[in-house]
Amino acid sequence: MNKFCDYNSCQFNIKQPTIEQRSKLTKVICPVCMASNYCSIRCRDLDWTIYHKGICKKNQPDRAKSCNDTIDSSSTVSVRRKPEEFEIIIIGSKQELGRGSYGSVKLVKDKQNGQLYAMKIMNKRQVFEYCSVENLKREIKIQRKLFHSNICKLYHYFEDKENVYLVLEYAENGSLFHYIKKKTKLPEDEAFIYFFQTCLGIDYLHKNKVIHRDLKPENLLLDNEGNVKICDFGWSAESLTEKRMTFCGTYEYMAPEMLNKQPHDFSLDVWSLGILLYELLHGYAPFRGRNNEELCNKIKSGQPINFSPTLSHEVITLIKGILKYIPSERLTMEQIFDHPWMLKNAAIFNIDIWSFVYKHQFPTRQIPLINFKSTSKPMDIKKKESYARPMSQDYSKFKSQEQQSNYKNFTQNDNIRQDDINKPRISRVSNKNEILLHQHQLQQQQQEQRLGFMDRVFLAFGCLNRDKK
Secondary structure (H helix, E strand, O other): OOOOOOOOOOHHHOOOOOHHHHHHOOOEEOOOOOOOEEOOHHHHHHHHHHHHHHHHHHHOHHHHHHOOOOOOOOOOOOOOOOHHHEEEOOEOOEOOOEEOOOEEEEEEEEOOOOOEEEEEEEEHHHHHHHOOHHHHHHHHHHHHOOOOOOEOOEEEEEEOOOEEEEEEEOOOOOEHHHHHHHHOOOOHHHHHHHHHHHHHHHHHHHHOOEEOOOOOHHHEEEOOOOOEEEOOOOOOEEOOOOOEOOOOOOHHHOOHHHHOOOOEOOHHHHHHHHHHHHHHHHOOOOOOOOOHHHHHHHHHHOOOOOOOOOOOHHHHHHHHHHOOOOHHHOOOHHHHHOOHHHHHHHHHOOOOHHHHHOOOOOOOOOOOOOOOOOOOOOOOOOOOHHHOOOHHHHHHOOOOHHHHHHHOOOOOOOOOOHHHHHOOOOOHHHOHHHHHHHHHHHHHHHHHHHOOHHHHHHHHOOOOOOOOO
């Protein structure tokens, strides 16, 4: 049987399209070799990245080079597209899906095949002002080579005189952040679903020598079935042969080594996973402050974390094992997957965790999820009544004083306004002035720690001698 599409994994190669489906498809050829035929632009781009690129570039080196986008000549080739080929879709009164530091994200429809995408439009002037071109190149290069069902796919990238455009996979249910705020907090079995899928994506990144460095619910999108899609790789780093020193991320999710300006590695993402799991179960991050300085001091102090009395002992030990102050003491990804809390919840959903850890296919859906559209109803899963224990039974499991101290003062007011908790958090590195101010504050704090009382008094009046300055 002849192939309907030259992309080997195309669904129509297995089942021939109907007459109605054929009428909606647009035949697309490779613009480099002009020989390969595809049923859609999506299949053409997927085949280019996985299979066709090596053959095409080898046979047509000059033409392949000319087809490359000017944004990043060192990264994977992307077939050139134009902004005019995409129609902006307005949903109700919303003209944007979201807004970032460098521009906006809009819902667009490909005029050639009718496929919906999320288009990230970044103003060049703002990109050049707040971050380097290398950051943008790195984001494109990293995301183009990632193929995992829990990572947002980058399909196209191109530019004009004013903007840079990234055409991304559309996740129609928005961010996990807004879902958490809508639900206030999640039960443990539902939190497991989102946490497990995020862990699968992060584990895939780490195995491909990529560290995300800005993991948070705002950067976790949900598709039409409620599956997690990790996005925003603007501050990711790859090929980690040595530890990094870049100050980046979001304060609530920053690890102590980041705030202390110490070298960091993959364990930075592991810390963020612990913060994420806590926020899924409580509705807010474990460390809070009235300002960034107070928040940073709490994270760097290594103070104990308070937990809700309704949580199981297993999930508390998991979060504690992740949120270790010393990076080398944190649980590894393998230890997280093999933790009793993970195994217990995997059994509820009849999931073999390790079969998913070693399976990195795209775009196969990985685990059965709730019907996200019916958020007002309970999860569409078969729960075991043994896990629906009253709060008193959960609390009675904690016999030692150390375990009971987890719950002390949990309901105390930290003088944090609820409005501040519900606001989406921005990556603090998006503003150069804020980075410099933060670094200056850290240096000033370190200096004051070395100075005596009278030296600090003299410093306040500008009278400290030059050596001590």
